[in-house]
Structure formats: C-alpha cells, structure tokens
Amino acid sequence: MKLRGLYAVTDSQLLAGKFLSYVEAALEGGVTLLQYRDKSGDETKRLREASALLKLCERYKTRLIINDDAEVAARLGVGVHLGQTDGSLPDARALLGHKAIVGATCHAQLELADKAKADGATYVAFGRFFNSNTKPGAPTCSLDLLDQARKRIHLPIAVIGGITLENAAPLVAHGADLLAVVHGLFGADSTQEVTRRARAFNDLFKSA
Ligand SMILES: Cc1ncc(COP(=O)(O)OP(=O)(O)O)c(N)n1
Ligand SMILES: Cc1nc(C(=O)O)sc1CCOP(=O)(O)O
Numbered sequence: 612m613k614l615r616g617l618y619a620v621t622d623s624q625l626l627a628g629k630f631l632s633y634v635e636a637a638l639e640g641g642v643t644l645l646q647y648r649d650k651s652g653d654e655t656k657r658l659r660e661a662s663a664l665l666k667l668c669e670r671y672k673t674r675l676i677i678n679d680d681a682e683v684a685a686r687l688g689v690g691v692h693l694g695q696t697d698g699s700l701p702d703a704r705a706l707l708g709h710k711a712i713v714g715a716t717c718h719a720q721l722e723l724a725d726k727a728k729a730d731g732a733t734y735v736a737f738g739r740f741f742n743s744n745t746k747p748g749a750p751t752c753s754l755d756l757l758d759q760a761r762k763r764i765h766l767p768i769a770v771i772g773g774i775t776l777e778n779a780a781p782l783v784a785h786g787a788d789l790l791a792v793v794h795g796l797f798g799a800d801s802t803q804e805v806t807r808r809a810r811a812f813n814d815l816f817k818s819a
C-alpha cells in the first residue's frame with residue numbers, strides 16, 4: 612500500500628464531545644493514515660478510544676496508528692508512531708512485526724531519519740513547518756531540509772506542524788508524501804467542513 616495523502620491526527624481537547632463524528636467525517640473525505648494521539652496518560656481511556664477508532668478504520672479501510680505507545684498498538688494489531696523519547700524503534704518493530712507501520716519523529720535532523728531507517732521505520736516525520744496551535748514549542752523545520760530529506764531518505768516522508776489547506780501545497784511540491792494534520796483538519800465548525808477539508812488535502816496530491 613502506497614503511503615501518500617492525508618495523515619489525520621486526533622487531539623483529545625480539540626475533539627472533546629465530537630470525537631467519533633469528526634473522525635468519521637475525515638474518513639469519509641479520505642484518510643491514508645489515522646493517528647490516535649492522546650496525551651492524557653489515562654490507559655483505560657486510550658484503549659477504549661483506540662478500539663473505537665479501529666472499528667471505524669476497518670469500515671473505511673484506513674490504517675490506524677497509535678501515538679507513543681507500542682504496547683497498545685500491539686494489543687490492537689495496528690501501527691505506532693514514536694518520538695525520540697517514546698521507546699526503542701527496533702523493539703517496537705520486533706513487537707509489531709515486519710508488516711506493521713512504524714513511524715518516527717525526526718524533527719529537522721537528517722541523521723535521525725538515517726537512524727530511523729536503519730532501525731526499521733516505515734516512514735519518517737519532519738516538522739514543525741508552521742506555527743502550530745497543537746504543539747507551539749516543537750522545533751522548526753524548513754522546505755530546504757525537506758528537499759535534502761527527499762533526496763537522501765528513500766522512505767515515505769510525513770510532514771507536520773501547523774499545516775492547513777492554505778500552506779500545504781509547497782510541502783507536497785517539495786516531496787512530502789503524508790500531510791499530518793490536527794487543527795487544519797479537525798479545527799472545523801462542522802462535520803461537513805471536516806469532510807471537505809479532507810478531500811481538499813487529498814486533491815493536493817492529484818495535481819503534484
Ligand atoms: C506524524 C507525526 N509526526 C510527528 C509527531 C510528533 O511525535 P513526538 O515528537 O513524539 O511528539 P508527540 O506527538 O508525542 O507529542 C507525531 N505525533 N506524528
Ligand atoms: C504532534 C506534533 N508534532 C509536531 C512536530 O513538529 O514534531 S508538530 C505537532 C502538532 C501538529 O498539530 P497541528 O496540525 O495542529 O499543528
């Protein structure tokens with residue numbers, strides 16, 4: 612399966628009270644990967660919500676990724692996204708098996724991407740590209756770094772951080788395969804608008 616298109620990332624605060632309806636609206640518009648990102652530390656809630664997302668993903672034939680937590684990913688038989696302090700990537704790969712999607716945060720450092728590839732990552736993620744409501748303090752990354760990454764790293768490249776329909780096109784033009792988006796997708800006023808945005812993010816790849 613080609614990893615290219617919209618990578619929808621959930622946010623527990625932003626989606627409070629509309630979690631499943633907004634996620635389903637995004638899936639309706641087309642989502643290549645869906646990441647469950649919950650920083651609450653509430654294990655029971657995480658397993659319950661991730662299980663609900665898995666059911667939805669199965670219906671829409673979308674791959675689910677769990678942020679931070681390879682154990683939950685293993686329990687559900689899905690992929691994982693690991694940051695630099697989220698545990699060992701080789702251990703996660705061994706736990707989840709060779710077919711699982713394992714993504715790695717590389718900030719703006721090509722060396723981290725080289726290491727992630729050597730450790731068995733499925734995709735590498737660079738960011739943040741723009742001002743982010745969700746994670747304002749994340750280190751910044753440039754289009755120039757993305758150009759270098761595209762030439763050097765032969766893996767799908769996810770980009771993240773403040774991505775909206777207004778600023779995403781250059782990222783695709785510079786070689787991004789996956790647009791990882793929280794606010795620019797789910798910060799919408801209605802489910803209809805979430806679906807419209809998801810379709811529009813995917814359309815950016817058709818003209819690239
Ligand atoms: C696709 C994607 N890229 C980067 C991140 C950030 O991961 P991390 O650095 O571990 O930060 P948290 O998301 O855990 O706060 C991501 N989640 N997804
Ligand atoms: C979770 C995350 N990681 C980032 C990084 O740069 O590693 S930026 C970010 C937040 C993404 O949310 P939004 O689309 O609302 O900016």
Ligand SMILES: [Mg+2]
Pocket residue numbers: 678679692693694695697
């Ligand atoms: Mg993390």
